[in-house]
Amino acid sequence: MVLSAFVGSVSLVGVAAASSAQRDASVVKFTRNEYNASRGDIAEIDVATPGVSTAYVTINSKKAGYNPTVRITDGNLDGRVTLLLNTYDTPDGAGRSFGVASTADSVRFVGGDASTPEPLPIGTYSLAVRARQGGEVVDTATLKVTYGGPQTFGMLTAPGRYDRGDFTTVGEIWNRSIATHDVARGDLAIARLGGSGLAGAIIGNQQRGESIEKAFMDFLNAREGNTDVALLTIRDSRTGSAIPITEDNINVVLAPRNGAVFFVFDTDDLKTGRQYNVRFAVSSASEIVDRTVGVSTVIQLHPRRAEFNTQTRNGEEMAVTYADAGASLSGKTTLAPGSKLRVTARGNGKTYTNQTVVVGEGRTWGATFDLTGVKPGTTFTATVSGAGIEQRSVPVYVKKGRIASVEFTDQSTNGSVVTVERVNMSAGGFVVVHDTSFKNGEPIESVRGVSKYLRPGVHKNVEIKLDRPFEKGSDAIAMAHLDTNGNEKFDYVESGGEQDVPYVVDGDAVYSTATLSVGGSGGSATFGYGPGFGPVAALAAIVALGLFALRRE
Numbered sequence: 001m002v003l004s005a006f007v008g009s010v011s012l013v014g015v016a017a018a019s020s021a022q023r024d025a026s027v028v029k030f031t032r033n034e035y036n037a038s039r040g041d042i043a044e045i046d047v048a049t050p051g052v053s054t055a056y057v058t059i060n061s062k063k064a065g066y067n068p069t070v071r072i073t074d075g076n077l078d079g080r081v082t083l084l085l086n087t088y089d090t091p092d093g094a095g096r097s098f099g100v101a102s103t104a105d106s107v108r109f110v111g112g113d114a115s116t117p118e119p120l121p122i123g124t125y126s127l128a129v130r131a132r133q134g135g136e137v138v139d140t141a142t143l144k145v146t147y148g149g150p151q152t153f154g155m156l157t158a159p160g161r162y163d164r165g166d167f168t169t170v171g172e173i174w175n176r177s178i179a180t181h182d183v184a185r186g187d188l189a190i191a192r193l194g195g196s197g198l199a200g201a202i203i204g205n206q207q208r209g210e211s212i213e214k215a216f217m218d219f220l221n222a223r224e225g226n227t228d229v230a231l232l233t234i235r236d237s238r239t240g241s242a243i244p245i246t247e248d249n250i251n252v253v254l255a256p257r258n259g260a261v262f263f264v265f266d267t268d269d270l271k272t273g274r275q276y277n278v279r280f281a282v283s284s285a286s287e288i289v290d291r292t293v294g295v296s297t298v299i300q301l302h303p304r305r306a307e308f309n310t311q312t313r314n315g316e317e318m319a320v321t322y323a324d325a326g327a328s329l330s331g332k333t334t335l336a337p338g339s340k341l342r343v344t345a346r347g348n349g350k351t352y353t354n355q356t357v358v359v360g361e362g363r364t365w366g367a368t369f370d371l372t373g374v375k376p377g378t379t380f381t382a383t384v385s386g387a388g389i390e391q392r393s394v395p396v397y398v399k400k401g402r403i404a405s406v407e408f409t410d411q412s413t414n415g416s417v418v419t420v421e422r423v424n425m426s427a428g429g430f431v432v433v434h435d436t437s438f439k440n441g442e443p444i445e446s447v448r449g450v451s452k453y454l455r456p457g458v459h460k461n462v463e464i465k466l467d468r469p470f471e472k473g474s475d476a477i478a479m480a481h482l483d484t485n486g487n488e489k490f491d492y493v494e495s496g497g498e499q500d501v502p503y504v505v506d507g508d509a510v511y512s513t514a515t516l517s518v519g520g521s522g523g524s525a526t527f528g529y530g531p532g533f534g535p536v537a538a539l540a541a542i543v544a545l546g547l548f549a550l551r552r553e
Contacts, residue, residue, distance in 0.1 A: 038259075042203070045083040045143065046082050063121075072106070082101035083099075094114035147289055150282060154297055155191055160184070178361060186304055189299055193261040243270070270301050308394045328484035329396065335387055343383070345367075352380060360485070366486070366498075372507065406431065418466065432451075444492070473517050482503055
């Protein structure tokens with residue numbers, strides 16, 4: 001949606017005579033019988049325009065004294081124009097209250113009364129569409145305007161490596177944040193206000209060239225002499241002291257189509273260990289509600305911290321890993337997912353790893369590296385640092401390399417479920433089903449399905465539901481994968497192959513193949529060993545994994 005369409009974009013001019021094709025275009029119609037909007041919303045009125053470039057829409061209410069007619073133009077000839085009406089801005093006339101959703105389309109005011117003394121009054125408005133100006137009405141609908149207001153308030157957080165200014169769209173917020181009340185100091189806090197009637201009111205206060213933040217602050221201020229229109233506060237729940245909010249320390253992001261408003265702010269000035277109450281309220285003086293409505297949420301502020309997953313060994317807390325190609329260190333952090341940490345492991349005159357890791361959705365992190373050939377019983381020191389945390393170091397103990405085996409052979413299946421007869425994993429993990437594109441260097445793209453987390457030991461008849469079914473007979477690969485970050489969630493695909501890597505024994509990944517006959521009922525079958533990849537395919541797999549050769553069990 002192009003919000004700037006509401007700032008002086010509607011031309012108050014006449015319109016040339018319509019073409020004969022338009023005069024005969026009875027196909028012009030509304031896509032719905034009834035449109036609904038809360039007062040203060042941006043109402044969306046969709047008009048189908050197949051085969052024509054223009055149409056005329058009239059919005060009428062005798063009670064409200066409102067009856068503007070606008071010409072809409074389908075600039076990209078996609079057969080549809082979404083007319084936008086800012087119900088909050090009708091006191092300023094058609095020049096600010098009308099717009100269109102697509103920059104390719106346009107709207108012009110051509111006549112009638114387009115102004116109201118206050119935001120568009122509550123009520124039902126009749127809609128009429130014509131193929132040409134002054135022509136016959138070819139379709140009708142209604143626009144129902146009701147009171148809205150704030151309904152929900154929630155919190156999200158995003159990594160402190162972003163600036164507030166990096167968040168200007170809803171997509172950027174959802175792609176970089178998680179919903180939580182727990183925020184690390186220095187990360188960004190994002191309050192999500194849900195409801196209706198707010199986006200249009202904020203946009204209605206936006207002057208040409210002004211920021212949406214300035215428009216929001218203007219909305220909080222008085223309109224035409226009214227006071228206490230709305231408020232947004234962040235208060236320390238212990239002391240009651242408020243954090244000042246200005247257009248310079250907050251970013252406002254609007255989602256007009258679902259009524260949400262996001263407030264993005266820094267947490268550098270908040271105190272760790274404290275809870276903050278965030279409240280938004282709007283009064284009847286705002287003209288979008290009939291009574292004062294308020295919603296609230298909380299922020300629990302935590303220090304920036306990262307810890308290792310450790311075990312007690314000989315009375316000492318140590319991280320434990322294995323002498324194989326899937327050696328790993330993992331831990332938890334208070335930082336927002338997407339934050340970047342530095343993990344190093346050094347000792348005995350060697351650097352075993354020095355890598356950047358990205359915090360996952362569960363606020364866990366993990367580093368995988370190769371300790372093949374390192375003698376069991378070796379110890380060294382690992383450190384996690386970066387992203388403003390206090391550096392944390394732990395001793396690491398190396399255990400004997402892990403082992404696994406997989407038994408998976410020919411079976412009949414409906415294509416959506418396969419069964420692995422037997423899997424043995426000394427440290428637990430997952431069985432992953434790949435298609436044969438794995439052999440062409442696509443270890444991630446080839447993943448079709450994953451078992452639930454399996455604890456260490458032997459598991460029989462492991463049934464795996466496939467995310468992408470096999471539609472015809474094909475070879476399939478069942479491979480044993482580690483849980484390198486210890487969160488019992490398969491992160492190999494999401495991490496780009498850095499987490500939850502395959503088990504490796506004697507330098508080879510552990511797998512078994514089977515030929516699937518699609519069309520049966522699926523489920524359990526009798527298994528043996530399927531055919532191996534051969535030297536060419538094995539070479540391709542080594543390249544794909546960057547580390548592993550494939551080993552037939």
